[in-house]
Amino acid sequence: MTMKVFRGITCPVCGMACDDIEVWYDEEKQEIIVKNVCREGAPKFKELVSPHRIREPMIKKNGKFVKVSWEEAIEKAAEILANAKRPLLFMGAETSAEAHIVGLHMAEYLGGVVDSNSTI
Incomplete structure (x- = not known):
């Protein structure tokens, strides 16, 4: 073993x-x-x-999810955030403190809103 x-x-x-x-x-x-x-x-x-865990980035193209490179996935995420009028960033309890700091800065820069499971 x-x-x-x-x-x-x-x-x-x-x-x-x-x-x-x-x-x-x-x-x-x-x-x-x-x-x-x-x-x-x-x-x-x-x-x-877990076999249910998504291990590779995927983007929806023509109504279906397609595996893409990390670079393409990051570009798509950046495009979605940049084009959003008021993006919502969800940061769960399992997110590190460092990631929360980055998320808060991103939301402030983008004019977005941050939410977490504390609102439940």
Whole structure:
């Protein structure tokens, strides 16, 4: 069995910033085992290897989603944001503090609005 172990990981889920998490990755089974994590955090780490996870960027063309390069996806996202009259940037609880800062600056620059799951 080939295992990669990552120690001292900070959980991105609820904001408590638990930082003693261990993530074990079984390369053969492509399975993740987590230690020192709560019921909320554990499934989020396991999503990394989920077959339902979108792993490649996709853009809707002619009504269907098509795989594209990261460059094309970023260009499309920038085009959508630049052309939006009042873009909404959704930043969930699982977004890092650094990403929140960038999102807030983007929204301010674009004249947009920021929302999160706290409004639920």
